[in-house]
Each structure stands twice: as structure tokens, then as C-alpha cells.
Amino acid sequence: MVDQWQRVIVHADLDAFFASAEILRRPELRGLPVIVGGQPGGRGVVAAASYEARAYGVHSAMSAAQAHRLCPQAIFLPGDGDYYRELSQRFRRILESYSPLVEMVSIDEAYLDLSHAGRSFASPGVAAEAIKRYVRDELGLVVSLGVATSRMVAKIASDLDKPDGLRVVEAGEEARFLAPLPVERMPGIGPKATAKLHQNGIETLGALARLSPVLLEPIFGKRAVEVLQRARGIDDRPVEPEGGPRRSVGHERTFSHDLSHLVEIERSLYQLAEQTGRDLRRRGLRAGSVALKLRYSDFETVGKQRRFARPTDSHREIVSIAIELAHELLAQRRAPIRLLGVRVTTLSDLAIQLPLFEVDPLRQRRLNLALDQLVERHGRGIIQPGWLQPRETQREVMHPFLQPFDAGQGHG
Ligand SMILES: [Mg+2]
The missing domain is CATH 3.30.1490.100 (DNA polymerase, Y-family, little finger domain)
Known part of the structure; x- marks a missing residue:
């Protein structure tokens, strides 16, 4: 099974990171709507919301005042960057214990190339389960994982079953996996491009994948070919750890x-x-x-x-x-x-x-x-x-x- 995998790429994304980090050190908040970021009376925005708060329609980048209107009983906490950075470093080190090829793309999100480490596991899925368990045991946080042969498919996969998601897209199944998904699921297709695609009757990545690049140029310009390839599940970008020798x-x-x-x-x-x-x-x-x-x-x-x-x-x-x-x-x-x-x-x-x-x-x-x-x-x-x-x-x-x-x- 592993042999069919040319590459094994994992996208790992901590669930509701800032909010989960606060709940981790204040367990009495578990199960409550927790909002990290601006205060309700101030002009700040929501940096993160627990899933309990999200149930009320609260989401990140929303103004704290609006979040307060939607969920007045929420617990509003200021952020603590030092603490989050420390957890993030520990998260990175856990991932690095599986492969030296770890690329942090944000404080709570990373790509991991397991192509070489994969041999010690029965399958990429088993490796992902081990990572999930290790993050939970060692860090006390829940991570959602997507496993695929490319960064883009892994990224989309990690998002599908959040929170506590684990989705493996088997090698060779990429195009079939992507086809039914809405176009906006694909990173790089923003609200404007989505609206234009919808105007042209293109709702899914499968529909997008069947188009010719010429038709997509008005929307994506020079990126048209790349977007098409991605929609077909083709993405050769490597996982690139921060450069330079460690000091x-x-x-x-x-x-x-x-x-x-x-x-x-x-x-x-x-x-x-x-x-x-x-x-x-x-x-x-x-x-x-x-x-x-x-x-x-x-x-x-x-x-x-x-x-x-x-x-x-x-x-x-x-x-x-x-x-x-x-x-x-x-x-x-x-x-x-x-x-x-x-x-x-x-x-x-x-x-x-x-x-x-x-x-x-x-x-x-x-x-x-x-x-x-x-x-x-x-x-x-x-x-x-x-x-x-x-x-x-x-x-x-x-x-x-x-x-x-x-x-x-x-x-x-
Ligand atoms: Mg996250």
C-alpha cells in the first residue's frame, strides 16, 4: 500500500488553537464558549473561538462586539503570545520527531513530509493516527490531519472533518476526492474567483478540472494552468523546513x-x-x-x-x-x-x-x-x-x- 505513495504529505492543523490553549491551562473552561482576542467593550476582533462559541456563529476576524451580541455568555480572554508560541514550538518538535521535513506555515499549522519515515508504519493512516495521539498525549491539544500525496490535497483533507479530523486520501484517488468539493475549498480560490466561477456555472472542483486553461485565464490570469492542475490533484510543491543549520x-x-x-x-x-x-x-x-x-x-x-x-x-x-x-x-x-x-x-x-x-x-x-x-x-x-x-x-x-x-x- 505504501509503495503506491510517491510522497506522503501530512497537513496538521491544531483545532481552535488559541481557545484550546487557554482551556488547556484553565480546564474549568472546557465545554464553554471561549473567545480569545478583543474584549466585548473594545474595538478588537476575535482571534480564535472555541467550537462551543462557533455554534453561535462566532468566527475569527469578527469584531468582538459582534461576537458578544451573538454569544453574550461567552468568556472573553486576551491573547498570550508567549504562551502560544511556546506551545507552537512544542507542536513543531513533536512533528519533527516523525520527520526532519516539517514546514510551519503558521503558529498552529504545518506540513510534514513523511515519505521516508513512513516505512516504520503499516500505512500513512497509521502514522497519522500515531501523530494525533502523540500531540494529544504530549501537548493536550487536538490536531486535525490530512494525509495525501501532495500539500494541497492534504490541506483540503485536514479541514474536512474538523475538529479532531483525520482524513487520508489514498494515492491515485486525488482527482476523485476533489471532484465533488465546492471550488472555494481549494486554497488560492478566494471569494472573487469563487463568485466568477459560480457565474459561469462552475460549482465543484470536478467541473473546474474539466475546463481548458483558456477559459480560466480571464479569472486566474497566469495562474490558470496551475489552478487547473491543482483541481486535478497535481501539486509537486515540496515541504520546505526553515533553512539554515540549527544553532x-x-x-x-x-x-x-x-x-x-x-x-x-x-x-x-x-x-x-x-x-x-x-x-x-x-x-x-x-x-x-x-x-x-x-x-x-x-x-x-x-x-x-x-x-x-x-x-x-x-x-x-x-x-x-x-x-x-x-x-x-x-x-x-x-x-x-x-x-x-x-x-x-x-x-x-x-x-x-x-x-x-x-x-x-x-x-x-x-x-x-x-x-x-x-x-x-x-x-x-x-x-x-x-x-x-x-x-x-x-x-x-x-x-x-x-x-x-x-x-x-x-x-x-
Ligand atoms: Mg488551526
Whole structure:
């Protein structure tokens, strides 16, 4: 089945992203009409609306005042760009764990080329299900996916079953899939072109696909041939990740409740380091140093950086330095923590850095790679609980810090 697929392109689009992001950190809002953007009394517009609000006819780009008239009981929230960008980065990294060919086209939307990664899955649909599950487990957000042999068909497919959609258009079925759809479903056919097509009795992409380019030139000009090809399901545009070599790799997380226990902090650092190590190994990179970022509940943000004894891609080495740095920062100020970030820099190619005659690092590396594969096939859940337990090598670091240190508890 996979062999018929020349390319496997996935379009991934987070559902009602800003609104879902707010509900994620305020679960009490779940099931309610939530509107992110302008306030009802102001002149702003709706940036995103939960599906509950959409049921009242609210949609993005509508004025907040109009949204308020349609749905007076809606909860209006201002946007939080930093928080959305952080979630977006995590979304991108989840996608990048399936293929290095990820192109973010907006904060909540990406194309992913799975043509080469697809072999480890029974079918492109199975791969898409794994991605969907991973995004839900790891991020707590729902993503709609379209899978096809081209960007355009994947994009249209991801939109059809929203929210929580998953639509696979089998290789060879593109034209048949597109034919019954209204012309305005196709990206690039805006309201003006739609109106003109309708005037000429052309309602569906199938009807459009049968026309000759000459007939379409008055409407689309030079794009006529391209539009026709797209309507027939032909679209060779590649997925193009942002160019240039990566200068750093890392993960950060804002917590739903502030962390006050060192054991929680170390556990989170372990998780962040594990993800970071996995990113390094997948890219064949080693890091020369690690930076820790720590944001207190009052938003004071501090950071500290340290070099490794020698370049590494091992999450254990990353976490041990990260924990060291955390202790040093917390020695200067102990207060509940809102965000933690681990980032490795001074990246170098594994091929250059790997010493030739060292057996142990190689064996460790193979073990790490095997675990990475396990995670990619089955999701984090399969190894996470065990990994996050204090282990022999970590116990001595973790043990003395089991007591909470938030202000009210009287620990210094
Ligand atoms: Mg979206």
C-alpha cells in the first residue's frame, strides 16, 4: 500500500488553537464558549473561538462586539503570545520527531513530509493516527490531519472533518476526492474567483478540472494552468523546513501549576533533557554546552549555562548539568517556578566528534537510539513512568530535596 505513495504529505492543523490553549491551562473552561482576542467593550476582533462559541456563529476576524451580541455568555480572554508560541514550538518538535521535513506555515499549522519515515508504519493512516495521539498525549491539544500525496490535497483533507479530523486520501484517488468539493475549498480560490466561477456555472472542483486553461485565464490570469492542475490533484510543491543549520536545540515548558518541590523540578528537567537528547540524536548532532532557563511565578526569569567535559548527545549528561544549574540558581532564590527550559548549544556533527575507539559511548548511544525508536512507534507512555522514577544514578541528587520549599512551608 505504501509503495503506491510517491510522497506522503501530512497537513496538521491544531483545532481552535488559541481557545484550546487557554482551556488547556484553565480546564474549568472546557465545554464553554471561549473567545480569545478583543474584549466585548473594545474595538478588537476575535482571534480564535472555541467550537462551543462557533455554534453561535462566532468566527475569527469578527469584531468582538459582534461576537458578544451573538454569544453574550461567552468568556472573553486576551491573547498570550508567549504562551502560544511556546506551545507552537512544542507542536513543531513533536512533528519533527516523525520527520526532519516539517514546514510551519503558521503558529498552529504545518506540513510534514513523511515519505521516508513512513516505512516504520503499516500505512500513512497509521502514522497519522500515531501523530494525533502523540500531540494529544504530549501537548493536550487536538490536531486535525490530512494525509495525501501532495500539500494541497492534504490541506483540503485536514479541514474536512474538523475538529479532531483525520482524513487520508489514498494515492491515485486525488482527482476523485476533489471532484465533488465546492471550488472555494481549494486554497488560492478566494471569494472573487469563487463568485466568477459560480457565474459561469462552475460549482465543484470536478467541473473546474474539466475546463481548458483558456477559459480560466480571464479569472486566474497566469495562474490558470496551475489552478487547473491543482483541481486535478497535481501539486509537486515540496515541504520546505526553515533553512539554515540549527544553532541550538531545546525544550521548555510552562506548568499548569507552579512547581515548588525540587523533586518535581528535577523530574521536569529530566523530561526536557530527554526530549532534547532525542532531538540531538535524531539529527546526528552533539552539544558542547547546556543552558537552563527558569522563570519564577512572578515572571522573573533567570538562566545559566555550562560546558560539557566533551560534546554529548546523552540526555543523562544533559540532565545532570541541568540539575546542577537549577540548584545553583535556586540557591540564590527559592520561589515557585512557572517555566523551565533546557537548551543545548555549540552543536557539532557527530561524524566529526565521535571518538573512534571508545566503545562505551557508542553502546550508550545505541541504547538511546533504540529507546527513541520505541518512543516514536508507541508514544512516550511506553517508557515514561519508569524513566521518571529516581534511579540509582540520580537518587543521590534527588533524595535530599524531597521537601517542598514554597514560602508558606517555612523551609529555607
Ligand atoms: Mg488551526
